[in-house]
Amino acid sequence: MTKAGIIYVVGTPIGNLGDFPPRAQTVLAGVDLVLAEDTRHSRKLLDHFQLHPKLQTLHEHNERELAPRLISRLQAGESMALISDAGMPLVSDPGYILLHAAREAQVPVRVVPGPSAALAALAASGLPTDRFCFEGFLPPKPGARRDRLQALAAEQRTQIYFESPRRILDTLQDLADCFGLARPASLSRELTKIHEDTLRGSVGEILARLRDDPDSCRGEMVLVLGGAPAPRDGPELAPVLLPLLAALPLSQAVAVAVQITGLPRKQVYAEALRIKED
Structure with missing residues (x-):
C-alpha cells in the first residue's frame, strides 16, 4: 500500500x-x-x-x-x-x-x-569486493577521459565503470596506457539477458579479446577494474627504469615501465624524474 x-x-x-x-x-x-x-x-x-x-x-x-x-x-x-x-x-x-x-x-x-548493474558486475568479476568505488561513465572526449583515469591510477579500491560499446576499445586502450596492461579487470555485458557474458583477465587480455571478436563489443557494458597495488619503494622501480631511461626519452621510458610493472603512471613518472635528477 x-x-x-x-x-x-x-x-x-x-x-x-x-x-x-x-x-x-x-x-x-x-x-x-x-x-x-x-x-x-x-x-x-x-x-x-x-x-x-x-x-x-x-x-x-x-x-x-x-x-x-x-x-x-x-x-x-x-x-x-x-x-x-x-x-x-x-x-x-x-x-x-x-x-x-x-x-x-x-x-x-x-x-x-x-x-543494480554495477553490483551485479562487481559480484561476477572475481575481483575484491570489500572496498570499491563507482565512477559511472568516463568522459567521452579522449583528453578528459585520460585525465580522469590518471587521477584514479593510484586508487587501491576496485573500480566500477559504465561504458558505451562505441567507446569500449578506446577506454580499454586508455586504461592500458594509464594503469598498465597487467591490471586485473572484468567486463560484463548484457547482464541478466540471454546473451549475458563476462570476460575476466588483465586489461591487455580483455582488449585483445574484443579486438579479435567485434561481436564482443555489443550490448550494455560494465567494466570492473582491480585496484592499484600498494605503493612500492623506489629501489624496486629503479632496475626497470635505469636501462629504459638510458635508451629512451622520458615519456617513452615511463610508458614502457608502466606496461612492465603494472604500476600507476603517476608513481612511475615520479620515480623516473627522481632517477634523472640523481
Missing part, C-alpha cells in the same frame, strides 16, 4: 523481467504519478505487468524546472515513484535534484530496492 505525500525510489529490472519484485509492482500500481526518464521505455515495462499509472518524463533537461512543482504536489498529499530505464534510480541517472529538494522540504522518501 502506498501513502500520501511520499516519493518512492523504485528499482526496475536491468534485463530479465523476472527480477521485478512484487513490492515494486504494488508501489507503482498505487502511486498518483510515476516519474521516468523515458516514458516510452517505461510504458513497455509497466504494460507487461498490467500496470497503468500516470507517467511523466523527468530527465536532466527538465528536472531542475519540474522539481519545485513536484514537491508542491507531494506536500499537497500526492504520492509519486521515481524509476530509471533500468536498475536503481539516481545511479548515473536523473533524480538527485528532486530527491535533494524532497529532503530540504522534509518530504518522506522510501526506497524499494531492485537490481
Whole structure:
C-alpha cells in the first residue's frame, strides 16, 4: 500500500523481467504519478505487468524546472515513484535534484530496492569486493577521459565503470596506457539477458579479446577494474627504469615501465624524474 505525500525510489529490472519484485509492482500500481526518464521505455515495462499509472518524463533537461512543482504536489498529499530505464534510480541517472529538494522540504522518501548493474558486475568479476568505488561513465572526449583515469591510477579500491560499446576499445586502450596492461579487470555485458557474458583477465587480455571478436563489443557494458597495488619503494622501480631511461626519452621510458610493472603512471613518472635528477 502506498501513502500520501511520499516519493518512492523504485528499482526496475536491468534485463530479465523476472527480477521485478512484487513490492515494486504494488508501489507503482498505487502511486498518483510515476516519474521516468523515458516514458516510452517505461510504458513497455509497466504494460507487461498490467500496470497503468500516470507517467511523466523527468530527465536532466527538465528536472531542475519540474522539481519545485513536484514537491508542491507531494506536500499537497500526492504520492509519486521515481524509476530509471533500468536498475536503481539516481545511479548515473536523473533524480538527485528532486530527491535533494524532497529532503530540504522534509518530504518522506522510501526506497524499494531492485537490481543494480554495477553490483551485479562487481559480484561476477572475481575481483575484491570489500572496498570499491563507482565512477559511472568516463568522459567521452579522449583528453578528459585520460585525465580522469590518471587521477584514479593510484586508487587501491576496485573500480566500477559504465561504458558505451562505441567507446569500449578506446577506454580499454586508455586504461592500458594509464594503469598498465597487467591490471586485473572484468567486463560484463548484457547482464541478466540471454546473451549475458563476462570476460575476466588483465586489461591487455580483455582488449585483445574484443579486438579479435567485434561481436564482443555489443550490448550494455560494465567494466570492473582491480585496484592499484600498494605503493612500492623506489629501489624496486629503479632496475626497470635505469636501462629504459638510458635508451629512451622520458615519456617513452615511463610508458614502457608502466606496461612492465603494472604500476600507476603517476608513481612511475615520479620515480623516473627522481632517477634523472640523481
